[in-house]
Amino acid sequence: MSKKIKIGVLGGYRGSSMIKYCKEAENAEVVAICDNAPEVLEAQKRDAEGLNITFYDNFDEFIQHDMDAVVLANFATEHAPFAIKAMKQGKHVFSEVSPMQTMKEAVELLETVEETGMIYAYGENYCYMPAPYEMKKLYAQNKIGEFEYGECEYIHNCEPIWPSITYGIKDHWRNNMYSTYYCTHSLGPIIHATGLRPVSVIGLESANNKRREMGGGKGADLGIEIVTMENGAIVKSIHGGLYENSVWYSMYGSKGRMESAREETGKNDVKTIFVKCDVNEGDYAKLPVEEYRPARPYDDKARAFGHGSSDFYCMWHFVEKIKGNPEADIIDVYEALDMFLPGMFAFRSILGGSVPTEIPNLRKKEEREKWKNDTACTDPKVAGDMLLPTRFGGTPDIPDSVYEAVKQKWDEECASDNPNNYRAMIYKKGEGK
Numbered sequence: 001m002s003k004k005i006k007i008g009v010l011g012g013y014r015g016s017s018m019i020k021y022c023k024e025a026e027n028a029e030v031v032a033i034c035d036n037a038p039e040v041l042e043a044q045k046r047d048a049e050g051l052n053i054t055f056y057d058n059f060d061e062f063i064q065h066d067m068d069a070v071v072l073a074n075f076a077t078e079h080a081p082f083a084i085k086a087m088k089q090g091k092h093v094f095s096e097v098s099p100m101q102t103m104k105e106a107v108e109l110l111e112t113v114e115e116t117g118m119i120y121a122y123g124e125n126y127c128y129m130p131a132p133y134e135m136k137k138l139y140a141q142n143k144i145g146e147f148e149y150g151e152c153e154y155i156h157n158c159e160p161i162w163p164s165i166t167y168g169i170k171d172h173w174r175n176n177m178y179s180t181y182y183c184t185h186s187l188g189p190i191i192h193a194t195g196l197r198p199v200s201v202i203g204l205e206s207a208n209n210k211r212r213e214m215g216g217g218k219g220a221d222l223g224i225e226i227v228t229m230e231n232g233a234i235v236k237s238i239h240g241g242l243y244e245n246s247v248w249y250s251m252y253g254s255k256g257r258m259e260s261a262r263e264e265t266g267k268n269d270v271k272t273i274f275v276k277c278d279v280n281e282g283d284y285a286k287l288p289v290e291e292y293r294p295a296r297p298y299d300d301k302a303r304a305f306g307h308g309s310s311d312f313y314c315m316w317h318f319v320e321k322i323k324g325n326p327e328a329d330i331i332d333v334y335e336a337l338d339m340f341l342p343g344m345f346a347f348r349s350i351l352g353g354s355v356p357t358e359i360p361n362l363r364k365k366e367e368r369e370k371w372k373n374d375t376a377c378t379d380p381k382v383a384g385d386m387l388l389p390t391r392f393g394g395t396p397d398i399p400d401s402v403y404e405a406v407k408q409k410w411d412e413e414c415a416s417d418n419p420n421n422y423r424a425m426i427y428k429k430g431e432g433k
Ligand SMILES: NC(=O)c1ccc[n+]([C@@H]2O[C@H](COP(=O)([O-])OP(=O)(O)OC[C@H]3O[C@@H](n4cnc5c(N)ncnc54)[C@H](O)[C@@H]3O)[C@@H](O)[C@H]2O)c1
Pocket: 010, 011, 012, 013, 014, 015, 034, 035, 036, 037, 040, 057, 058, 059, 073, 074, 075, 076, 077, 096, 097, 098, 123, 124, 125, 165, 307
């Protein structure tokens, strides 16, 4: 059997998915796990019986471990500094969402990838869901012609699960996140399918933010980006928390349209694709709609993985890239920026009254100069004197009692035996509550 790629995982909640991948895949093994929350590390230790895994609570020690690559599943705002350290230590990097939180980090991350030559893969798993991945394949085959307009939705009402993803911590990244920060689950698949660079954006956010505020979230419930692409196409991207969930992608081209199923159709949304297009532009041939569930070679294995099997495929491509497989399809650092910067600049647009805002092109080295000291973000630890409010009109003042109530709910969830709450189960296993 060919050599397995040795992987270390930072962050033991979401990181559990990548640990599962390494346990079940044939091309990788997990050799080290790092988490500085004792209960999370303890839970991972219990799950690792019989496996040769070393555990760390300190990243600087973990990164010295003999391994080929690291998965960064730590806080969503802190990936870039850890990615930079890892690549400088000669490790390939798979980074969870989001790739960075400031323009300064964006420049440093790009330059580290270029200087070290290490593989950097952005873990935007939604690109690898069945329908969006099929859209990429069909677009490359010119099935719908030139891309003209797209819509993408990642609507996830997190109100019921807020205690088990923020634990009552006032400054948890999810509580400080602005509305358009987490835009890559919606926009990512359109960028990955078309390969087009976004050039400007108009941002919008909700004014009624009770759902988020009730759990202590300081950003707006909902963010929208209206993005202009380099070929003049327009994309409407929406994400955040409305009452009903939706993960949905639609692309219009010069000779047709393709889209994933809506939740209510009962057709397994991202698992089913609809294609309505002509052979030639201008035929108007009224060809029948094609509707099918795209299949891929590792579906038997992938089916047991989360997010419509995308959790399997994004890791598979990363590991195969390291192994030199020419079929490996990762999201490199430039594409990661194409997915993320529209959200960052949409927020600047929002703060300026939803004005159209240019998205910098950091592929051009001369553009980097302007941004290399820009620390603007909503994280007080990083922003310095460039701290941004968490939403238009200022950061809301949420009383401590809200966080205390959330913490109490989280404690109750940990004390219960609800096997569907995997985070509470991890916590409980670790702490022995
Ligand atoms: N792609 C997806 O579908 C998806 C789904 C869920 C979460 N995520 C991403 O996964 C990441 C983690 O989110 P989460 O939901 O697991 O919750 P989280 O951010 O609350 O947990 C992060 C974990 O990392 C550990 N950690 C943080 N900094 C550390 C450090 N310096 N040293 C050691 N350990 C450290 C924490 O103790 C914690 O256990 C985020 O980036 C999030 O965006 C992605």
